Amino acid sequence: MIIALVLLAAAPVRGAEDTAPFAFHMLDVGQGASVLVEADGHYMLIDGGGRSSSSYVVSYLQQQGVEKLDYIVVSHYDEDHISGIVGALHVFGCNTILAPDYHADTDIYASYLEAAEASGAEIIYPRQGDTYALGGAVITVVGPASYENNLENDCSVAVRITYGITSYLVCGDAQAQEEADIMDSGVELESDVYVVNHHGSADSSGFYFLSAVRPVYALISCSADNSYGHPAAETMQRLDNEGVSLYRTDRQGTVTAYSDGTGLWFDQEPCDDFSAGDTAGERDNSGAAGQSEDGYLMPEDADGQGGTGQGASENTDAVYVCNLNTKKFHYAYCDSVNKMKESNRKYTDESRESLIAQGYEPCQNCNP
Incomplete structure (x- = not known):
């Protein structure tokens, strides 16, 4: 990591975007998540945002010159992650879909499944440790360790991408249980770029998980003034303590990192805004138990003191x-x-x- 940090520090902040062989785009899809990865002319879409952003995702991929996707990664089946995938499947060909091994009883899941099967893509339910090639990049499935977790969020397909000496971690909406399982498994987590789990929710990006990831850059995908309180104050404090450079779509729009395999640079400076979102939707000011956007109870023993x-x-x-x-x-x-x-x-x-x-x-x- 020391060598990588030296090289990363020496990399340009801007420039060479047109010739960079690798690009990592975190799309501004509002309260949702979508990442486009390009490596040596090959493309992978990780999630696609919600219904309101489906057209934007398709348009963005077209602007980037995407004609066919090598992979689509479905982290999990929440609407704010898969609606845009349905749209993408109607426009772009796809070789392989990596999706979690469970079923959801929702209309959007049914639409996704219909589109996925009609696309002719190979649908794989990956297991921890599986690897895939995307041009010169290596995609490693780091989670979940099990699809038997109680919460669907904790069944999120999580991937670590390496290109040269640079690395990128995307874990969908993984929460405390999946984070613990991944750490217990001993898989490599240390990554230069970390897409913060679950939009910066309080029940994700725990202290020990962040200590294992050791990110240089943290990216948060969420909408401004969202009703869920993302990102949570506790999570922002942990990220600030970790000393990361912070990017967030609610402040900066779409954010792109570029790499030549020996260093990486971004299309803009970090905002380093560690302020929390409006917490009214996730918990009241007393710190009492509330519900996340997925309907799961938040911790019942919070005493309102903050982290x-x-x-x-x-x-x-x-x-x-x-x-x-x-x-x-x-x-x-x-x-x-x-x-x-x-x-x-x-x-x-x-x-x-x-x-x-x-x-x-x-x-x-x-x-x-």
Whole structure:
């Protein structure tokens, strides 16, 4: 990473876009996500944003000279990720679709499945560790470790892209459970560019996950004044503590990184705006439990104190952290730990069974 940082620092901030063999475009699709990757004239689309941005995604790909996609990666089946994929499948040919191995009971999923099957593309449900070539780039599937997770977000297909010595990580809407599973598996996560999980939600990009990724640049895809509160204050604090250069579509529109394999540069300067979104939609000002845009309960034991970005790092030997007030226990990396008063924390390496026998309940967010 030290060598990479030196080379990255020496790379130009702008210029050479027309001749760069690799480009990583984070499209401004509002409250959704879509990334176009180009490597040596080959193309991969990761997600396609929601309904309102479908035409924009198609138009953008056409402007970039895309005639056929080597790959489409469907991270998961939420509308704000797959609607634009349906549009793209109606316009562009595609060789291979990488999609998560579960089914969704929604109209947009049915539309996606119909378009995917009609396209003639090979549909693959990838497994962790699978690799694919995109020109000179290597695509490695780093998650999920299992498609049996309770939350669909935690079944997101996550990929790490390497081109030369540069690297890029995109994990869809992965939350705490998938992040933990990926880390436990031991796959390589360290990446120069990190598309922040779940639009900067509080239940993603945990302290330990960020420590494993060690990003130089963080990119957030979200809309201005969205009702979900993305990006969350806790996540922004963790990113700020990590010392990343920050880009975000709600402030800067579409953001593109270019690379020649030895360094990378962007089409604009980072905004480094670590302010949070409007939190009214995700939780009220008291920090009480609320719902995410997917309808899942947020942590129930938040005490409204806010996070420092450090959380359970004060005791890295602990397996679990108990909340003495709510009588719940959590993995040490869980975002709920960041919200506990220090006086309510009990760090322990006791077994799960022992804690339950003592009257503690497992957290519904990190599922210890």
